[in-house]
Amino acid sequence: GAVVSQHPSWVICKSGTSVKIECRSLDFQATTMFWYRQFPKQSLMLMATSNEGSKATYEQGVEKDKFLINHASLTLSTLTVTSAHPEDSSFYICSARPGGKNIQYFGAGTRLSVL
Amino acid sequence: AQKVTQAQTEISVVEKEDVTLDCVYETRDTTYYLFWYKQPPSGELVFLIRRNSFDEQNEISGRYSWNFQKSTSSFNFTITASQVVDSAVYFCALSSGYSTLTFGKGTMLLVSP
Numbered sequence: 001g002a003v004v005s006q007h008p009s010w011v012i013c014k015s016g017t018s019v020k021i022e023c024r025s026l027d028f029q030a031t032t033m034f035w036y037r038q039f040p041k042q043s044l045m046l047m048a049t050s051n052e053g054s055k056a057t058y059e060q061g062v063e064k065d066k067f068l069i070n071h072a073s074l075t076l077s078t079l080t081v082t083s084a085h086p087e088d089s090s091f092y093i094c095s096a097r098p099g100g101k102n103i104q105y106f107g108a109g110t111r112l113s114v115l
Numbered sequence: 116a117q118k119v120t121q122a123q124t125e126i127s128v129v130e131k132e133d134v135t136l137d138c139v140y141e142t143r144d145t146t147y148y149l150f151w152y153k154q155p156p157s158g159e160l161v162f163l164i165r166r167n168s169f170d171e172q173n174e175i176s177g178r179y180s181w182n183f184q185k186s187t188s189s190f191n192f193t194i195t196a197s198q199v200v201d202s203a204v205y206f207c208a209l210s211s212g213y214s215t216l217t218f219g220k221g222t223m224l225l226v227s228p
Contacts (some may be wrong), residue, residue, distance in 0.1 A: 002162070034215070043206065044160075045219045091158060102148055102213055106160035 003027055004096050006107025013084055014115055021079045021110045023094035030050045030096035033077035034104060035069060047092075050077050084114045117142045119209050121219035126195050129227055136222045138207030144168075149183065149190040150155040150216065160206070164191065171177040197226045 005025040013019050014040035023033055032051050036044040048064075050056040050071035058064045064089075068080040077096075081088055091111050119140040128134045140149065151163040164174065166183050174181050178195045194201055207219045 032213075041223075043220045046215055049215060093158070093160065095160070098211075102210065103150075103162060103165050104216060105162060106152070109158040111158070 002098070002103075002105045004094065004105045004107040006094050006110055008110060009108055010038045010113075015085050016083055017094070019081045019084055019112060021030045021081075021092055021094070021112075023077045023096065023107050025075045025098075025105070026098040028096070028098045029074035029098040030077075031074065032097045033071055034095045035067070035077075035079050035098070036093045036095070038109075039082075044093065047079075067086045069080065073082075076083060081112065084112070086114045088112065116146075117209055117211065117217040119148075119207050119217050120218035121205075121207055121222050123222045124220070125223040125225065126222065127225045127227065130197050130198060132226075133193060133195050134197050134224065134226075136194075136205050136207075138190045138192065138219060140188050140190065140207070140209045142209060142211060144211040147209060147211045150210070151181065151190075151192050152206045152208065153203045154221070155203040156207065163192075194224075197224075199226050199228055202226045 005024045007022045035047045038044050046059050047062045048056045048058045048069050050069045052071050052074050056069035071077040091109050093109040095106045097104050120139045147168045149166045154160040171183050180193045182191045204221045204223045206221045208216045210216050
Protein backbone atom coordinates (compact mmCIF):
# COMPACT_ATOMS: atom_id res chain seq x y z
CA GLY A 1 0.00 0.00 0.00
CA ALA A 2 0.83 3.72 -0.10
CA VAL A 3 2.34 3.83 -3.55
CA VAL A 4 3.10 7.09 -5.26
CA SER A 5 3.85 7.09 -8.96
CA GLN A 6 5.80 9.91 -10.55
CA HIS A 7 6.16 10.33 -14.27
CA PRO A 8 8.35 10.82 -16.21
CA SER A 9 11.39 9.57 -14.38
CA TRP A 10 13.76 11.36 -16.73
CA VAL A 11 13.21 14.18 -19.17
CA ILE A 12 15.54 16.14 -21.41
CA CYS A 13 14.21 19.27 -23.01
CA LYS A 14 15.37 22.32 -24.87
CA SER A 15 15.65 25.67 -23.18
CA GLY A 16 12.41 27.62 -23.41
CA THR A 17 10.09 24.65 -23.50
CA SER A 18 7.69 23.60 -20.74
CA VAL A 19 7.76 20.29 -18.96
CA LYS A 20 4.94 18.65 -17.03
CA ILE A 21 5.57 16.17 -14.25
CA GLU A 22 2.78 14.02 -12.85
CA CYS A 23 2.43 12.66 -9.35
CA ARG A 24 -0.23 10.07 -8.60
CA SER A 25 -1.21 8.30 -5.44
CA LEU A 26 -2.17 4.85 -6.64
CA ASP A 27 -3.88 3.25 -3.68
CA PHE A 28 -4.94 6.09 -1.44
CA GLN A 29 -6.46 9.52 -1.62
CA ALA A 30 -4.04 12.34 -0.99
CA THR A 31 -5.60 15.51 0.31
CA THR A 32 -2.17 17.10 0.29
CA MET A 33 0.73 16.67 -2.06
CA PHE A 34 4.17 18.22 -1.88
CA TRP A 35 6.78 19.09 -4.46
CA TYR A 36 10.47 19.11 -3.62
CA ARG A 37 13.63 19.90 -5.45
CA GLN A 38 16.88 18.17 -4.68
CA PHE A 39 20.34 19.23 -5.83
CA PRO A 40 23.14 16.66 -6.03
CA LYS A 41 24.26 15.45 -2.63
CA GLN A 42 21.90 17.80 -0.85
CA SER A 43 18.74 17.48 1.11
CA LEU A 44 15.24 18.00 -0.19
CA MET A 45 14.02 21.55 -0.55
CA LEU A 46 10.27 22.02 -0.33
CA MET A 47 8.96 24.01 -3.23
CA ALA A 48 5.23 24.00 -2.62
CA THR A 49 2.34 22.35 -0.88
CA SER A 50 -0.80 21.62 -2.82
CA ASN A 51 -4.21 20.78 -1.46
CA GLU A 52 -6.83 19.25 -3.68
CA GLY A 53 -9.10 21.85 -5.20
CA SER A 54 -7.22 24.89 -3.97
CA LYS A 55 -4.22 26.95 -4.96
CA ALA A 56 -0.79 25.70 -4.02
CA THR A 57 1.20 27.34 -1.27
CA TYR A 58 4.69 28.17 -2.45
CA GLU A 59 7.78 28.43 -0.29
CA GLN A 60 9.66 31.66 -0.17
CA GLY A 61 11.82 32.18 -3.20
CA VAL A 62 9.92 29.76 -5.44
CA GLU A 63 8.37 31.45 -8.46
CA LYS A 64 4.76 30.37 -8.75
CA ASP A 65 4.55 31.48 -12.37
CA LYS A 66 7.59 29.41 -13.17
CA PHE A 67 6.50 26.28 -11.37
CA LEU A 68 2.80 25.77 -11.96
CA ILE A 69 1.11 23.28 -9.69
CA ASN A 70 -2.29 21.77 -10.23
CA HIS A 71 -3.97 19.38 -7.81
CA ALA A 72 -7.18 18.66 -9.61
CA SER A 73 -8.10 15.42 -7.90
CA LEU A 74 -7.36 13.50 -4.75
CA THR A 75 -4.95 11.26 -6.60
CA LEU A 76 -3.17 13.56 -9.04
CA SER A 77 -0.96 16.61 -8.81
CA THR A 78 1.08 18.05 -11.63
CA LEU A 79 4.09 20.33 -11.68
CA THR A 80 4.77 22.26 -14.86
CA VAL A 81 8.13 23.91 -15.27
CA THR A 82 7.41 26.72 -17.68
CA SER A 83 9.98 28.11 -20.09
CA ALA A 84 12.63 25.86 -18.64
CA HIS A 85 16.23 27.02 -18.53
CA PRO A 86 19.42 25.13 -17.75
CA GLU A 87 19.37 26.36 -14.16
CA ASP A 88 16.08 24.52 -13.69
CA SER A 89 17.89 21.24 -14.25
CA SER A 90 17.46 19.26 -11.08
CA PHE A 91 15.82 16.28 -9.43
CA TYR A 92 12.18 16.93 -8.64
CA ILE A 93 10.36 14.65 -6.26
CA CYS A 94 6.78 14.64 -5.12
CA SER A 95 5.11 13.23 -2.07
CA ALA A 96 1.53 12.53 -1.09
CA ARG A 97 -0.05 12.51 2.33
CA PRO A 98 -3.20 10.48 2.97
CA GLY A 99 -6.04 12.30 4.66
CA GLY A 100 -5.86 12.00 8.43
CA LYS A 101 -2.41 10.45 8.42
CA ASN A 102 0.77 12.37 8.99
CA ILE A 103 3.09 10.40 6.74
CA GLN A 104 4.37 11.52 3.38
CA TYR A 105 4.92 8.85 0.75
CA PHE A 106 7.30 9.78 -2.00
CA GLY A 107 7.45 9.21 -5.71
CA ALA A 108 10.57 8.00 -7.46
CA GLY A 109 11.49 11.46 -8.65
CA THR A 110 12.02 13.11 -12.02
CA ARG A 111 15.43 14.07 -13.28
CA LEU A 112 15.09 17.14 -15.48
CA SER A 113 17.89 18.17 -17.81
CA VAL A 114 17.44 21.39 -19.74
CA LEU A 115 19.80 21.87 -22.66
CA ALA B 116 11.88 27.23 14.11
CA GLN B 117 12.47 23.57 13.62
CA LYS B 118 15.80 22.04 12.83
CA VAL B 119 17.16 18.57 12.19
CA THR B 120 20.86 17.86 12.39
CA GLN B 121 22.53 14.82 10.94
CA ALA B 122 26.14 15.42 11.80
CA GLN B 123 27.47 12.42 9.91
CA THR B 124 27.80 13.30 6.25
CA GLU B 125 29.11 9.92 5.17
CA ILE B 126 29.72 6.61 6.89
CA SER B 127 31.58 3.66 5.43
CA VAL B 128 31.34 0.20 6.92
CA VAL B 129 32.07 -3.33 5.89
CA GLU B 130 29.27 -5.80 5.51
CA LYS B 131 27.97 -7.34 8.74
CA GLU B 132 29.10 -4.41 10.85
CA ASP B 133 26.54 -2.57 12.93
CA VAL B 134 26.12 1.11 12.21
CA THR B 135 24.28 3.92 13.94
CA LEU B 136 23.05 7.03 12.17
CA ASP B 137 22.60 10.02 14.43
CA CYS B 138 19.76 12.51 14.35
CA VAL B 139 19.29 15.47 16.66
CA TYR B 140 16.28 17.73 16.39
CA GLU B 141 15.07 21.08 17.68
CA THR B 142 11.47 22.14 18.09
CA ARG B 143 9.41 24.22 20.49
CA ASP B 144 6.32 22.14 19.92
CA THR B 145 5.26 19.54 22.44
CA THR B 146 3.54 17.43 19.80
CA TYR B 147 5.68 16.43 16.88
CA TYR B 148 6.62 13.51 14.68
CA LEU B 149 9.99 12.13 13.72
CA PHE B 150 10.70 10.17 10.59
CA TRP B 151 13.44 8.26 8.86
CA TYR B 152 13.54 7.85 5.10
CA LYS B 153 15.95 5.89 2.92
CA GLN B 154 17.00 7.19 -0.49
CA PRO B 155 18.78 4.54 -2.55
CA PRO B 156 20.69 5.52 -5.72
CA SER B 157 17.47 5.19 -7.72
CA GLY B 158 16.23 8.34 -6.01
CA GLU B 159 12.95 7.33 -4.44
CA LEU B 160 12.52 8.13 -0.76
CA VAL B 161 11.38 5.06 1.12
CA PHE B 162 9.48 5.60 4.35
CA LEU B 163 11.04 3.65 7.22
CA ILE B 164 9.44 4.84 10.43
CA ARG B 165 7.36 7.51 12.10
CA ARG B 166 7.47 8.15 15.81
CA ASN B 167 5.35 10.66 17.71
CA SER B 168 6.67 12.73 20.57
CA PHE B 169 4.61 10.93 23.18
CA ASP B 170 5.96 7.52 22.36
CA GLU B 171 9.52 7.07 23.54
CA GLN B 172 9.46 3.34 23.24
CA ASN B 173 12.27 2.09 21.09
CA GLU B 174 11.33 0.11 18.02
CA ILE B 175 12.89 -2.79 16.25
CA SER B 176 12.05 -3.98 12.78
CA GLY B 177 14.25 -6.78 11.57
CA ARG B 178 17.80 -5.46 11.35
CA TYR B 179 16.60 -1.89 11.94
CA SER B 180 16.13 -0.28 15.33
CA TRP B 181 15.43 3.22 16.49
CA ASN B 182 16.30 4.90 19.76
CA PHE B 183 14.19 7.93 20.65
CA GLN B 184 15.50 10.00 23.55
CA LYS B 185 13.50 13.14 24.31
CA SER B 186 15.96 14.15 27.01
CA THR B 187 18.68 14.58 24.38
CA SER B 188 16.35 15.40 21.47
CA SER B 189 17.74 12.51 19.50
CA PHE B 190 16.23 9.86 17.27
CA ASN B 191 19.05 7.56 16.24
CA PHE B 192 18.83 4.74 13.76
CA THR B 193 20.85 1.54 13.99
CA ILE B 194 21.31 -1.07 11.31
CA THR B 195 22.51 -4.38 12.62
CA ALA B 196 24.62 -6.67 10.45
CA SER B 197 24.68 -4.21 7.59
CA GLN B 198 24.37 -5.39 4.01
CA VAL B 199 25.43 -3.91 0.70
CA VAL B 200 21.77 -3.22 -0.10
CA ASP B 201 21.67 -0.88 2.86
CA SER B 202 23.89 1.54 0.96
CA ALA B 203 21.84 4.70 0.54
CA VAL B 204 21.33 8.18 1.86
CA TYR B 205 19.27 8.23 5.02
CA PHE B 206 17.25 11.26 5.99
CA CYS B 207 15.86 12.10 9.38
CA ALA B 208 12.89 14.47 9.35
CA LEU B 209 10.59 16.30 11.75
CA SER B 210 7.10 17.70 11.54
CA SER B 211 4.77 19.30 14.05
CA GLY B 212 1.19 18.24 13.71
CA TYR B 213 0.35 18.28 10.03
CA SER B 214 2.99 20.82 9.12
CA THR B 215 5.57 20.29 6.46
CA LEU B 216 8.60 18.07 6.92
CA THR B 217 11.90 19.53 8.01
CA PHE B 218 14.67 17.31 6.70
CA GLY B 219 18.20 16.86 7.91
CA LYS B 220 20.97 17.00 5.36
CA GLY B 221 21.16 13.26 5.16
CA THR B 222 23.82 10.67 5.90
CA MET B 223 25.29 8.65 3.09
CA LEU B 224 25.91 5.07 4.15
CA LEU B 225 28.31 3.00 2.10
CA VAL B 226 28.42 -0.70 2.89
CA SER B 227 31.20 -2.55 1.16
CA PRO B 228 31.41 -6.33 0.72
